[in-house]
Amino acid sequence: VQLQASGGGLVQAGGSLRLSCAASGRTFSSSFMGWFRQAPGKEREFVAASRWSGGIISYYADSVKGRFTISRDNAKNTVYLQMNSLKAEDTAVYYCAAAQGPHRSNYFTEDAYDYWGQGTQVTVSS
Numbered sequence: 001v002q003l004q005a006s007g008g009g010l011v012q013a014g015g016s017l018r019l020s021c022a023a024s025g026r027t028f029s030s031s032f033m034g035w036f037r038q039a040p041g042k043e044r045e046f047v048a049a050s051r052w053s054g055g056i057i058s059y060y061a062d063s064v065k066g067r068f069t070i071s072r073d074n075a076k077n078t079v080y081l082q083m084n085s086l087k088a089e090d091t092a093v094y095y096c097a098a099a100q101g102p103h104r105s106n107y108f109t110e111d112a113y114d115y116w117g118q119g120t121q122v123t124v125s126s
Contacts, residue, residue: 001023001024001025001026001098001115002023002024002025002117003021003022003023003096003097003098003115003116003117003118004021004022004023004024004117004118005019005020005021005094005095005096005117005118005119005120006019006020006021006022006120007019007020007120008093008094008120008121008122008123009121009122009123010123010124010125011086011122011123011124011125012124012125013086013087013088013124013125013126014085014086015086015124016082016083016084016085016086017083017086017122018080018081018082018083019035019080019081019083019094019096019120019122020078020079020080021033021035021078021079021080021081021096021117022076022077022078023077023078023079023098023115024077027074027077028077028079028098028099029052029074029077030051030052030101030102031051031052031098031099031100031101031102032049032050032051032098032099032101032102032104032107032112032113033049033050033051033072033079033096033097033098033099034046034047034048034049034050034070034079034096034097034098034099034107034112034113035047035048035049035070035079035081035094035095035096035097036094036095036097036110037090037092037093037094037095037122038092038093038095038119039089039091039092039093040092042092044095044110045061046061046107046108046109047060047061047064047068047081047094048060048061048064048068048069048070048081049070049107049108050070050071050072050079051102051104051107052072052074052102053102056070056071056072058070059107059108061108063089064083064090067083067084067085067086068081068082068083068084069081069082069084070082079096079098081094081096083122086122086124087124087126088124088125088126089124090122090124091122091123091124092122093119093120093121093122094119094120094121094122095116095117095118095119096116096117097110097113097115097116097117098113098114098115099112099113099114099115100114
């Protein structure tokens with residue numbers, strides 16, 4: 001199983017980026033998939049997660065709620081993170097993650113996920 005994250009880059013504050021995470025090796029259509037980030041000198045933190053239950057159910061960290069949107073294309077086995085109104089404090093390496101199943105009450109913790117992508121750098125200049 002591999003998760004390939006892409007879409008990071010350098011953007012000015014107030015700008016937007018869209019991250020993608022393509023999964024291969026198994027299907028995650030009904031599993032929890034999420035995004036975490038790690039800023040320099042800080043621990044990895046939860047950003048957003050989604051699961052499929054007749055439709056997408058999404059969860060967000062308070063710090064990104066209203067600015068970031070997680071979505072998924074099950075046909076492509078891909079999850080996305082649309083990031084708008086970016087701030088300097090959003091600068092971090094962003095990691096995608098996938099769980100083996102749809103039931104994760106601890107979806108906001110790293111322990112909930114079984115597979116991780118390699119990370120993609122997002123830098124927001126102020």
